[in-house]
Amino acid sequence: MSKLMLLGDEAVAQAAMDAGLSGMYAYPGTPSTEIMEYIQASRVASDKNIIREWSANEKTAMEAALGMSYTGKRSMVAMKHVGLNVAADGFINSAMTGVNGGLIVVAADDPSMHSSQNEQDSRFYGKFAFVPTFEPSSQQEAYNMIFEAFETSEKYKVPVLFRITTRLAHSRSAVEQNDEVKQNDFSLPSELRQFVLLPAIARKKYKGLLANYEAIANDDKFQKNNFYIDGEDKSFGIVACGLAYNYLAENCRREKCKHPVIKIGSYPVREDLLGRLKEECDEIIVLEEGYPLVEELMRGYPSSSYKIRGRLDGSVPRDGELNPNIVAKALGMNSLYGEEVPGIVRKRPPSLCKGCGHADMYNALNTALEEHGPGKVFSDIGCYTLGALPPFNAINSCVDMGASVTMAVGAADGGLFPSVAVIGDSTFTHSGMTGLLDAVIKKSPVTIIISDNSTTGMTGGQKSHATNRLESICEGLGVEKEHIRVIIPLRKNHDENTEVIKEELVYKGVSVIISQRECIQTAARRRKKEREKK
Template sequence: MSKLILLGDEAIAQAAIDAGLSGMYAYPGTPSTEIMEYIQSSRDASSRNIHHEWSANEKTAMEAALGMSYTGKRAMVAMKHVGLNVAADGFINSAMTGVNGGVIVVAADDPSMHSSQNEQDSRFYGKFAFVPVFEPSNQQEAYDMVFEAFEVSEKYKVPVLFRITTRLAHSRSAVNQKDKLEQKEFNMPSDLRQFVLLPAIARRKFKVLLSNFESLAEDEKCQINNQYIEGDDKSMGVVACGLAYNYLMENCKEGACRFPVVKIGFYPVREELLARLKSECDQILVLEEGFPVFEELMKGVPGSDYRIRGRLDGSLPRDGELNPNLVAKALGLRSGYGKDIPDVVRKRPPSLCKGCGHADMYNALNDALKEYGPGRVFSDIGCYTLGALPPFNAINSCVDMGASVTMAIGAADGGLFPSVAVIGDSTFTHSGMTGLLDAVIKNSPVTVIISDNSTTGMTGGQKSHATNRLESICEGLGVEKKHIRTIIPLRKNHNENTVIMKEEIAFKGVSVIISQRECIQTAVRRKKKEREKK
């Protein structure tokens, strides 16, 4: 057994390898990306022949993991919180079918929106789907819980949700490694109708799912992750979910909390545990990263005198991630403060890299659209979203993966002309293609610019499914060949590119402009690798 220094993401990945994983499925998304990346670069994983290719999107990843489970093998699927929206159909129905080999679905939430468009709390999905949720507080727990989660998944034949947040995903600490388990043998489901959700079968299966969810709240092995920690001062009890426990302990300098604490690492939680805390303490403070999921549960019927404190009563902020200082305040403790940030410090927002192809594309697009005025460009999720900021001020939307194409269609339906979509290559194959088919079917007067840097750039340069396939995909979807134009976004081509854009924007049908130039970050890394080989 060795000790490793790992990010939370990496601890989950290493644990999965060690617990006999056969297939890893994912689409990149901060803060979850490093789970797949770790498996891709792990010698252990390649010697064990663990599947480790990126999927087109989170839904295809989820479903492929379920397919791996069908063969009796263990599978993991990882995504950022909003990725679970994309995978939700597969995820929720996988609870209905149940699994054969164990399935862990890792959802990495991003409270405070460090790199996301919202801060939803994935624990809701657990309850929504009647799926058990593990929520580790540190890297070691993350490692250990993966082993448990696979066992629970196989025992109850249900997928397991594994919820982490940014500060665990992207924080390193020491992890003790366990002995490796063998991968599961190929083993088809004993009931070949298990995965057939015809209504008659589904009705029966739903009852099983509901009853299992109740059993999970009483399962000793699961409830080990929820602990009652004694404390002498009963003026308050504290519920600390996942990572929030660390912030609580940071404020207990003597190494123990004076208040009784219920530390939560697994949902559903045995009710008795909470009932005891409530009966012993005068009030309860709920510390949880994300939404007040647990606080609402504890509050119960309004009108009761019993005080539950947390994000809803103002003891903690309603939004954003927790930190040691916010928790100190909620505990009634004083905390330190250095000095204020001097006024001379300016904001430094992220920006497109020097020499980025997206920049040249936007410069051409802005010139091409000048005659029509502002407000005509729908965009999407990726580095090119930075086109919303100066000096470009070029885009008017960033909603969800693929929405640029479909919003452009709807706006064209509503009378906007021209109506332009700007989408990245990887986002296009993630969720843009189906929208483009809609446009083709009804011959929408839209221009779709695929800003193709041949990688998934924002998350650090993962392989893109779209590379070298965009023209044939667009042609296959039915876009007329003469309206699929390819440009190379370089300053020297600016005038020529602007003319091409003007032509296609003026065309009153579906046109696609592929603006193709390699991401300069991946280009630099590729050239460095090539030099090292020589």
């Protein structure tokens, strides 16, 4: 079969389509976005009628994927690592219900926080939920493992977690395709109470889940992803999880590693495999991208005198992503270094595009707030988070999707006035609406600015659920009509917009200002497409 040149994300997407996917669900988030984008753009997906619309957030995506699985069909849901926090309720309880058709949950982690607010390791979610977890080390492995993940999911009737990280998600390499698997036919679960987690049923199901997890740890086929490669030098052995294996191989320079190595590609890992390394070697170095999950497991508690090295003893830095040089150092190997970066090289942080509507909104907000002093603005996740940087210095928080609204409510409770939230349109429909309902119910004195660029901008301009719906949503949630104001963020409207914001800042109830102008990147792409059509 032909070879494709694919990003890790695209390899996951292509594999899912080839492996009989019927429904794909996601909310955009770096580094996971390209999975859904690839499937949306795919002619094959269109021919196969694969469902592939963005969801309002990761929780709705997770639950819709579970619903698709209920009908016996294969479904996949993809999100960035922090998206799994949003979807956690559905995810953990989907392990309890189990699945009908195969269900894969893709979590794309972002160690070193290239585009995220933390570097949480999703493998812990797999362990927490007793869900088998795959961790590929290459684009080809990612492709192949998706097939296996669906099979595992259907064999054990559990969802599976598929963990990738930024470097794999956004790195391109050749991928060879497998034969296609047909989509499953529609079929209801054989036991119609399977998905009813009433306590009496849940207790039974939980015992089943625990037994399942144990069985997977002893499933020979599943455990083939974890294997032992012998080496003559037993002074230390190496455990390499996921991508870390590549960095080890890089340092071995096409030769076989002198030391025994265990490569890990799926969890749970069979205990006797790790035990063998402990028996044969004097000490063990654990290399893993993310938190020290395997390292902690092997150390035990209280930690024994047996030497396990890794992130916990400083052999590998405690935080940040791995690279070939970090791994070389941990293994006591030499590595090169070019010249230092000259002192005149300055930092070049990301910035809002020239002509961005968020910038005009911040300029008006800053002027309106001058008389009230600093420290009044909660913000959220999106391009507009760059309002924290000069020249704006306009916001005081960025925590999680939707937190601007609810933190403004809480801070108002604590005496902050005016208390302002700045949230994007897509973030608002993701997780801001429920917070606004809280504010309305309490008549909280807050000013919510929805900076509406009619797209999900930061991840590359995906469709926003909020487009053309914001006024009616706010009205429906109970915001008084006269306190829903719409402004157009343009430099020529600065004075007028500042006045509107000033008026609403002093209102002792809920006001919403919708600052509405299309993202200039999306607009440019739209115009280009229109030109090409002509």
